[in-house]
Amino acid sequence: xxxxxxxxxxxxxxxxxxxxxxxxxxxxxxxxxxxxxxxxxxxxxxxxxxxxxxxxxxxxxxxxxxxxxxxxxxxxxxxxxxxxxxxxxxxxxxxxxxxxxxxxxxxxxxxxxxxxxxxxxxxxxxxxxxxxxxxxxxxxxxxxxxxxxxxxxxxxxxxxxxxxxxxxxxxxxxxxxxxxxxxxxxxxxxxxxxxxxxxxxxxxxxxxxxxxxxxxxxxxxxxxxxxxxxxxxxxxxxxxxxxxxxxxxxxxxxxxxxxxxxxxxxxx
Amino acid sequence: xxxxxxxxxxxxxxxxxxxxxxxxxxxxxxxxxxxxxxxxxxxxxxxxxxxxxxxxxxxxxxxxxxxxxxxxxxxxxxxxxxxxxxxxxxxxxxxxxxxxxxxxxxxxxxxxxxxxxxxxxxxxxxxxxxxxxxxxxxxxxxxxxxxxxxxxxxxxxxxxxxxxxxxxxxxxxxxxxxxxxxxxxxxxxxxxxxxxxxxxxxxxxxxxxxxxxxxxxxxxxxxxxxxxxxxxxxxxxxxxxxxxxxxxxxxxxxxxxxxxxxxxxxxxxxxxxxxxxxxxxxxxxxxxxxxxxxxxxxxxxxxxxxxxxxxxxxxxxxxxxxxxxxxxxxxxxxxxxxxxxxxxxxxxxxxxxxxxxxxxxxxxxxxxxxxxxxxxxxxxxxxxxxxxxxxxxxxxxxxxxxxxxxxxxxxxxxxxxxxxxxxxxxxxxxxxxxxxxxxxxxxxxxxxxxxxxxxxxxxxxxxxx
Ligand SMILES: Nc1ncnc2c1ncn2[C@@H]1O[C@H](COP(=O)(O)OP(=O)(O)O)[C@@H](O)[C@H]1O
Ligand SMILES: [Mg+2]
Numbered sequence: 001x002x003x004x005x006x007x008x009x010x011x012x013x014x015x016x017x018x019x020x021x022x023x024x025x026x027x028x029x030x031x032x033x034x035x036x037x038x039x040x041x042x043x044x045x046x047x048x049x050x051x052x053x054x055x056x057x058x059x060x061x062x063x064x065x066x067x068x069x070x071x072x073x074x075x076x077x078x079x080x081x082x083x084x085x086x087x088x089x090x091x092x093x094x095x096x097x098x099x100x101x102x103x104x105x106x107x108x109x110x111x112x113x114x115x116x117x118x119x120x121x122x123x124x125x126x127x128x129x130x131x132x133x134x135x136x137x138x139x140x141x142x143x144x145x146x147x148x149x150x151x152x153x154x155x156x157x158x159x160x161x162x163x164x165x166x167x168x169x170x171x172x173x174x175x176x177x178x179x180x181x182x183x184x185x186x187x188x189x190x191x192x193x194x195x196x197x198x199x200x201x202x203x204x205x206x207x208x209x210x211x212x213x214x215x216x217x218x219x220x221x222x223x224x225x226x227x228x229x230x231x232x233x234x235x236x237x238x239x240x241x242x243x244x245x246x247x248x249x250x251x252x253x254x255x256x257x258x259x260x261x262x263x264x265x266x267x268x
Numbered sequence: 269x270x271x272x273x274x275x276x277x278x279x280x281x282x283x284x285x286x287x288x289x290x291x292x293x294x295x296x297x298x299x300x301x302x303x304x305x306x307x308x309x310x311x312x313x314x315x316x317x318x319x320x321x322x323x324x325x326x327x328x329x330x331x332x333x334x335x336x337x338x339x340x341x342x343x344x345x346x347x348x349x350x351x352x353x354x355x356x357x358x359x360x361x362x363x364x365x366x367x368x369x370x371x372x373x374x375x376x377x378x379x380x381x382x383x384x385x386x387x388x389x390x391x392x393x394x395x396x397x398x399x400x401x402x403x404x405x406x407x408x409x410x411x412x413x414x415x416x417x418x419x420x421x422x423x424x425x426x427x428x429x430x431x432x433x434x435x436x437x438x439x440x441x442x443x444x445x446x447x448x449x450x451x452x453x454x455x456x457x458x459x460x461x462x463x464x465x466x467x468x469x470x471x472x473x474x475x476x477x478x479x480x481x482x483x484x485x486x487x488x489x490x491x492x493x494x495x496x497x498x499x500x501x502x503x504x505x506x507x508x509x510x511x512x513x514x515x516x517x518x519x520x521x522x523x524x525x526x527x528x529x530x531x532x533x534x535x536x537x538x539x540x541x542x543x544x545x546x547x548x549x550x551x552x553x554x555x556x557x558x559x560x561x562x563x564x565x566x567x568x569x570x571x572x573x574x575x576x577x578x579x580x581x582x583x584x585x586x587x588x589x590x591x592x593x594x595x596x597x598x599x600x601x602x603x604x605x606x607x608x609x610x611x612x613x614x615x616x617x618x619x620x621x622x623x624x625x626x627x628x629x630x631x632x633x634x635x636x637x638x639x640x641x642x643x644x645x646x647x648x649x650x651x652x653x654x655x656x657x658x659x660x661x662x663x664x665x666x667x668x669x670x671x672x673x674x675x676x677x678x679x680x681x682x683x684x685x686x687x688x689x690x691x692x693x694x695x696x697x698x699x700x701x702x703x704x705x706x707x708x709x710x711x712x713x714x715x716x717x718x719x720x721x722x723x724x725x726x727x728x729x730x731x732x733x
Contacts, residue, residue, distance in 0.1 A: 004355070004428050007355075007357065008355055009354055009355055076288070077285075077288075079285050079288075080284065080285045080288040081283065081284050081285070081288070082281060082282070082283050082284070085283045093342070093347070096342065096344045096347040096348075097347050097348070097351045101344075102343075102344050130281055131283065135283050137341055137374070138283075138284075138371075139283065139284070140341075140342060141342075141369045141371055141374075142284070142292065144342065144350075144367075144369065145292065145296070145369060149350055149351075149354050149367050150354060151347065151350065151351035151354065152351050152352070152354070152355050261281075261282070262281075262282040262283065262284050262285035262286070262288070263282065263285050263286055263287065264282045264286055265286040266286070
């Protein structure tokens with residue numbers, strides 16, 4: 001659906017208003033600070049990323065899974081569904097939509113188990129991945145409902161390629177901007193801005209990092225809302241600032257402990 | 269810290285919040301609470317059962333189609349169908365109104381506008397009439413209007429980077445009486461995929477996709493990637509079938525489920541109609557994966573006297589007609605030379621009288637019967653259709669075998685099973701009543717106004733999805 005972003009459900013339903021987003025998160029933000037909230041999302045975005053890589057999914061698919069994850073919690077508290085269950089569910093659903101071929105249930109669960117054990121023991125200790133296929137399948141229905149069946153997600157990668165092509169081949173710029181787009185998945189920009197703006201924001205940052213002043217005129221010529229681009233740039237730079245003084249390995253257990261959790265059915 | 273895990277290593281943590289679960293359960297509406305459709309099965313395809321449905325609350329008296337996807341949970345093809353239909357909006361593409369997820373039995377239901385006709389039934393009706401030497405009264409431009417709207421819908425899909433991949437008469441619906449009377453709706457997007465970013469060679473995913481009769485020669489020769497040109501070939505086949513009432517590349521098929529794309533008999537049939545392709549007509553044929561097999565299996569000299577113009581001439585379509593010249597451009601063997609949907613829509617055929625109309629029936633009475641209800645006796649039907657699939661060849665080489673799979677309900681052997689069942693809409697199958705209904709429906713629709721009805725529906729979709 002490449003040519004059709006403006007008519008897409010992504011544009012019509014899922015470019016959210018910043019105020020609405022803040023309001024819908026109020027429940028969680030009574031318990032967590034905004035920074036803690038972001039750190040928790042960072043962590044689960046990493047889980048999705050590593051799961052996707054282990055399953056040999058393309059970055060596009062991983063990005064879509066991450067956006068599903070963010071969209072679900074944009075409308076729901078973290079306590080509604082355990083994010084450790086929702087993360088692989090998003091990967092599973094995205095891989096079907098992006099037509100990578102169905103990941104077998106057993107392969108998904110096994111991958112979750114090894115990933116949690118080998119890569120995230122700093123968060124979960126000796127605890128094994130606690131869910132099974134039936135949990136993922138049940139969760140998938142809830143996910144699809146909460147996504148309002150909007151499964152096609154536009155990503156900044158394609159516009160990014162087009163823009164860089166337009167400037168003239170620049171491998172270094174592309175590599176940098178591409179990585180910045182990946183990093184942007186750990187911010188809210190994919191919920192707030194159209195992907196082409198995120199691509200431009202990423203190029204902006206890449207240009208500054210690489211000292212490529214010569215791209216300024218090209219960027220200026222684009223007919224885009226520079227305030228929006230600045231907001232995107234700020235979100236991503238804030239993320240980098242946060243990372244400088246953040247040691248996930250030390251802090252994440254505390255954060256996961258503090259995170260609001262699902263409550264079981266009342267005992268009768 | 270992280271005591272939620274460490275305290276109970278053996279016990280699964282609570283995956284879902286109880287209040288959240290109850291709240292969503294209460295908000296979720298069940299398909300059987302909102303719609304009446306019991307005993308109203310009208311279609312049974314490879315991927316689902318389709319029912320004719322009415323709203324229980326009577327907020328409108330329109331017919332709807334409810335498709336229950338085969339199997340449980342979200343298969344990949346269900347995902348694709350939902351994902352794509354959720355985004356697509358075109359007057360010649362079936363409109364997905366809503367999705368129901370039934371958590372208890374894990375069934376997925378899709379709600380569509382109801383289309384009373386489809387090209388498979390329409391062509392079948394004409395064939396039967398022909399066999400009985402009866403004529404069917406249809407407007408002169410009907411085939412042209414049908415083709416134009418199919419092209420329009422496919423052009424929309426193609427320009428949105430969506431390939432259909434399973435175009436055949438059963439998947440081309442036509443609206444009956446009502447505000448969209450005589451409008452083509454392309455359906456069954458289960459196979460469709462986006463093709464702007466192939467993740468894997470497509471042939472690796474579903475080895476067998478397009479029904480053989482409508483399958484382009486490059487696919488039969490092992491082409492690894494689906495293209496727009498493959499959809500165009502299928503449209504060419506459908507066009508020919510509309511003109512002659514015969515599937516142009518009809519071929520007996522023993523092993524429908526084979527994963528080998530190469531299919532000797534189907535190629536033989538194509539060459540018997542089209543002639544064997546000349547080197548100069550299809551230069552890249554030498555690059556096809558199965559080219560060596562082709563050279564080994566086929567002799568050009570066997571097809572010396574075959575050509576599309578001779579074939580069509582035998583079916584009373586003159587080689588100098590505009591219809592023929594467009595058909596020839598759609599059915600070019602070389603996929604690179606085959607025309608695009610856009611070029612096809614510019615063809616002089618469409619500017620020659622009679623001009624295509626929005627209502628393919630051009631306001632004339634619709635001669636085709638309404639859909640009949642199928643018995644709901646699933647068990648029996650399933651085993652029966654399987655048995656039929658196994659025996660079909662021996663019994664009747666002329667049966668439209670492929671359709672047995674796609675439309676297992678509607679075949680000779682199954683005639684006895686077909687019956688008319690009173691559904692929530694009384695007197696469906698009676699023409700006279702139909703007329704009356706048509707009247708009522710029209711009044712209704714004019715009351716609501718077409719434009720308004722449309723945007724209302726859209727709102728419905730957005731709100732309730
Ligand atoms: N919207 C509709 N209105 C009326 N009949 C329909 C509709 N959609 C499908 N059908 C009928 O059901 C059959 C199967 O539906 P289809 O969507 O093609 O499913 P499958 O993937 O199983 O082939 C169609 O060939 C047609 O006869
Ligand atoms: Mg079908």
